[in-house]
Amino acid sequence: GESVGLHLPTLSVQEGDNSIINCAYSNSASDYFIWYKQESGKGPQFIIDIRSNMDKRQGQRVTVLLNKTVKHLSLQIAATQPGDSAVYFCAENMGGFQKLVFGTGTRLLVSP
């Protein structure tokens, strides 16, 4: 991901809606991807991961989609709740034992 300076992209949704957060990754050799959630004043928390041999993986209320053709990753949150309000960011492993590279994130705001 690229730095967007002081202003994070923001997605505003209503409670109960489905949310889709997108991430463009940089390296076609990347083979492992992770989504993290970071609430205000807390450390990043693992949500879900996916390896490059898959194009979809589901968790509890979350789904990650991977499109290797266009180097795009998305996180879908079903029935979004106020507790989902946070910054979400993706991370990629560029292959093997490379260190994770993090995107700058998207702020999700959920209104009741």
Add this chain to the structure above:
Amino acid sequence: NAGVTQTPKFQVLKTGQSMTLQCAQDMNHEYMSWYRQDPGMGLRLIHYSVGAGITDQGEVPNGYNVSRSTTEDFPLRLLSAAPSQTSVYFCASSYLTGEKLFFGSGTQLSVL
């Protein structure tokens, strides 16, 4: 299971002072790392370690020092604090390099 524990949670320093941020993990992870996070920016890697006795620099290592004498502990030292080091610091660990990182709750540092 405590996971990754960071201390202190908050710290105020004067320019030129030194201090050590503590990090401990109880998951027997080989890989440990320190990040800083500035408003609206992504996580930037300061230093990392792939095992006891082995450390290396990340993308923003200047002004920081680390050591890894045990698998569990990975302290970060600020040698002579500067206002540019005002940030939130996160320690993170994983079983191996490039795998899912587990983060501590962060240290908010202000340098006056």
